[in-house]
Every structure is written in C-alpha cells, then in structure tokens.
Amino acid sequence: MAARILDGKKLAETVRAEVREGVTAFKAKYGRAPGLEVILVGDDPASQVYTRNKEKASNEVGMRGHLHVLPASTPEDDVLALVQRLNADEATDGILVQLPLPKSIREQRILDAVDPAKDVDGFHPINAGLLASGRPRLVPCTPLGCMRLLALAEVPLKGAHAVVVGRSNIVGKPVAQLLLAEHATVTIAHSRTKDLAALCREADVLVAAVGKAELVRGNFVKPGAVVIDVGINRVDAGNGKTKLVGDVAYAEVAEIASAITPVPGGVGPMTIAYLLQNTLTAAHARAAGST
Numbered sequence: 001m002a003a004r005i006l007d008g009k010k011l012a013e014t015v016r017a018e019v020r021e022g023v024t025a026f027k028a029k030y031g032r033a034p035g036l037e038v039i040l041v042g043d044d045p046a047s048q049v050y051t052r053n054k055e056k057a058s059n060e061v062g063m064r065g066h067l068h069v070l071p072a073s074t075p076e077d078d079v080l081a082l083v084q085r086l087n088a089d090e091a092t093d094g095i096l097v098q099l100p101l102p103k104s105i106r107e108q109r110i111l112d113a114v115d116p117a118k119d120v121d122g123f124h125p126i127n128a129g130l131l132a133s134g135r136p137r138l139v140p141c142t143p144l145g146c147m148r149l150l151a152l153a154e155v156p157l158k159g160a161h162a163v164v165v166g167r168s169n170i171v172g173k174p175v176a177q178l179l180l181a182e183h184a185t186v187t188i189a190h191s192r193t194k195d196l197a198a199l200c201r202e203a204d205v206l207v208a209a210v211g212k213a214e215l216v217r218g219n220f221v222k223p224g225a226v227v228i229d230v231g232i233n234r235v236d237a238g239n240g241k242t243k244l245v246g247d248v249a250y251a252e253v254a255e256i257a258s259a260i261t262p263v264p265g266g267v268g269p270m271t272i273a274y275l276l277q278n279t280l281t282a283a284h285a286r287a288a289g290s291t
C-alpha cells in the first residue's frame, strides 16, 4: 500500500500562521516586533536564495527581518564584530549566521560568539548542552520540524524504536535528543555503521539525515514504518538540468512505509517555519527578562 505523504509545505503554513498570531500578541504586549538578523558571507547562489527567503518569511509574519550580505573576502574579525554588534543590539532577538562560511573563516569561532539567548539556530554549545541535559532552550530548527511532522503522522513515539541515520550537531544529535525526550528508544547510525540496512529495518521511525542522495532504499524499511527525509541533495536530472532528491529513494520507500516526507516539500519548509518560531521564542524570553 502507498504511504501517506506528510506535506511539510502545508504544515509549515500552519506553523507560520501560529507564529503570525504570536507576533501580533507580542507586539500588543511589548510595543515592538521581534527582530531577526541573518548574516550571509559570500556569494553562493543557493545560500543567497535561502537567506533571502528567511528574510522574506520573517517579514511575512510581522517580524523585523534583515539580511546582511558580506563579501566572501570579509576578514573573520569583521564578521565577529558584526555578531558582537547584533548581540548588543536590544532590538535584535535572533541572529542566524548562514552556513557554510568561506574557508578563510573559522566557523566555530563565529558561531560560539553568538549570544546563546539570540541563537535561533540552536547551534551554540550552551543550547546543545541544555538540550542534552533535558532542559531545552533554543532547539535547532530542522529537528523541531521533524518532530512536528511526526506529530502530524500521529505515530506513537513512547517505546518505539527510532533510528536516526546521521550524527551532525545540526540534525542527527538534536533530533535524537528530542525523540529520547518523547520516550522513544533511539539508535544513532551513520555512514560507518555495520549493516546499516538491517539496523534501519528495525526502525518504527526512520530519520534520514546523512546528506547522501537516495542512500535509504526499500530494503532499509520495515513495512509500516514512518520515514522522515531530511536530505536536500542537488543531483543531475539527466536532461542537462539538476533536481532535488532526499536521502531516501522516495518511490521505492513510499511502497513500504506507512508515511513519508517528500523532497522538496517536506522537512525543508518546516525548517524555515521553526526558525520563525524560535525567533518568537527568543523574543519572549528576552522581553520577559529571563535571559
């Protein structure tokens, strides 16, 4: 039987509408709009599109969103100085430094400089540590989006076996923490895992976040499992064009799973929606004086 398609584009609209209402209430209470500052260093075309979309999405929900575009040649200390200026700016609630940064800039040095209270990506070690300690504050956007998609699927997580393929600080590790907090039994697998297919076949919930196009095939999936595809891989479409595919061989897996997220239109739009939610969360925490 064909799997249910978990429509992330549509669900992201719902989340954005929730945030829009939250922004209206925030403005009424505090007399200002939540502010998101996005920093892009360099001229990578995909990153330009993504960051412009983030700026636009924040404005659409009534926030004050602003994109800073710096040349690829910008010295590390100048990027750091911008982060520090935004840290000190009262009207800035969220700071996002688009990744990847140019090779000449030490990513960790910049990310660690972001005020944890404004870290809407949830990448700062303080926020990662709080999540791992069961005291989540600002949680990475993509994992939050994955959990909301699982809620849409109405999959019982308590006692379920969740297998996360991928161990990045951005997706794999934090989504595993969120699944644990929902009382799933969580296995984190990766590219070096022995007999990955057999392990994945044990999963009631399978989250693919390795960044390898169509790694997860039909034989990786237990009949009836719920599959969340975090991958965004641009591959040759064969006609001189490129296309986006996930980490999951969609057509094959959709025959076996009970529910699956498409690419595009799955996790990607949810990531943007939760960036907006995190900005509102950060604004509330700052306005209430808790951080």
Ligand SMILES: Nc1nc(=O)c2c([nH]1)NC[C@@H]1CN(c3ccc(C(=O)N[C@@H](CCC(=O)O)C(=O)O)cc3)C=[N+]21
Residues within 6 Å of the ligand: 050, 096, 097, 098, 099, 100, 121, 141, 232, 244, 263, 264, 265, 266, 267, 268, 269, 270, 271, 272
């Ligand atoms: N500091 C930082 N935070 C990030 O969250 C971050 C980042 N850097 N660097 C790059 C990655 C990538 N990322 C995406 C978000 C949404 C879509 C998205 O909406 N994708 C659409 C399709 C977009 C298309 O057609 O290209 C979809 O899946 O339907 C994709 C990719 C956030 N990232």
Ligand SMILES: [Mg+2]
Residues within 6 Å of the ligand: 142, 230, 232, 267, 268, 271
């Ligand atoms: Mg993503």
